[in-house]
Amino acid sequence: MSWFPEKRTQDSWVHRFCSSILKCGPIPNHVAFIMDGNRRFAKKNSMESAEGHLKGFDKLAETLEWCLHLGIKEVTVYAFSIENFKRSRDEVDCLMELARQKFARLLEEKELIQKHEVCVRVLGNLALLPEDVQRTVAEVVNLSKNNTRAKLNVCFSYTSREEICTAMRELAEGVEQGLIRETDVSEELLERCLYTNQSVEPDLLIRTSGEVRLSDFLLWQSTFSVLSFLEVLWPDFSIWHMYAAILHYQRSYAGIQDAKEENHRLKDQLSQESDKESILQETICSCGDKDQSEQCCHSDKCDLDLVSLRDKLNRFVGERKQREEEFIQKLNQKRDAFLENKLPARVK
């Protein structure tokens, strides 16, 4: 089945009515899905697991259509975890084959991607995937990279801890290579090193099949997301469950916004204190260097007056931000280059 199904749920007046009511309240900009329950669905309906996964894919395509019509601009899905490599050889091969077919299908439907202006990104440790899947992924990402209307992030060969560790490793290398300083390392900079650095944080995270855990999915990014755990199995997920999840999001909206604001305020405060500390250290050090024999600080010798300190601070912040921008740019170029190298010659 297609990534862009022909059956348009939104044509029914009931759904258009419900949609228009929900849109009177806040709609999440970014929704994340843990599409759990395909195998249990297959067992329940006496099917093979493979068919369960196929039904799961069809449900994904339908859900993307609902999100587009509800005005949800970005969707992230947990398609395959690094932990899933532990499954039986047959099942892993079957899932890889499904991925091959579906990404290839997406390439065939490139006009529809361009028509809906969807930017598809595949996030995870792609080096763990078979080479041909990596090549197809590279083509899909390359094809849709300039689209801005909607975003689809497929987490494939992904775990959140691996993502955070990779980001930490990048930061450590950046400090080692002198691209950034140790004092530049902050929560914000770490966030910009994650695979999801081109996206905003998810507002709503939906997990189906009744499990009530995150299972290593977007642990960092979902700190202020509304969590919606549904009993329904993923292939049985319906638009009514989607509406219920959005109502759920709207009920927690006020509390979350307050908490987010408080968090931003604290982060800014920490960042300012860190910058001021660095400036003070620098100034005291340079004073010490000038005159070894005397104690610091006479105001005529040292630049510890407020005005010059403020100037130094602004300059320091500007330099720090520039260092960080250049570092992040290099990191993104490195990641883009990894995928571009996988592109077949005819596309390059």
Next chain:
Amino acid sequence: MNQHRFTDFHINKNVQCLPMTVMMNIVLLRLIHYVLALGTFVKQCLLKIPALPFNKTDYSVVQSDARQLKKLPLHLGLILCEKELSYADIARTIVNEHCLASELQKQRGLQTDSEKNKSDIQINSGWKTQEESGYPDPDIIIRFGSVESLLGFMPWHVRLTEILSVPSHIGLEYKAFKSVLVNYGNTHQRFGK
């Protein structure tokens, strides 16, 4: 708190300029939310009604309940997202958990989930084992309050933590707490397999 009520979503729109249909939809949505809030309130009230006239929990009740529990968390996380905090109720929750845990240990010498997780983590090199970090990852989080989010609670550690919700910790009865642990007992980790 609550500066961003979602009804303020329309704060920049001049209400008189909105067409009739949109205004009707806004009213309908508010009605739906009021009904949902009422439903939560009623559920909360029902939970507070004691099961028996003399609801004092004695040790024999704890002993028989401990026998029925399938598993107990080693590390319990609590997220309190309510305007008022009742330290007495929080303390009572922790004491209840401790009583059940000691009774369970006595009866079965049970291996808890976190100990099973430890061997899982050790296989993956580079990640801290239980001994190195000093304490295991939380097995369960009980979230109190109306905001359905973890709000930044130990993001690294909650990789496999079961997240269960209870409307309020104020006046939390032993029976309600026990039912949360029974739900926890019914969860089943597949670790990706």
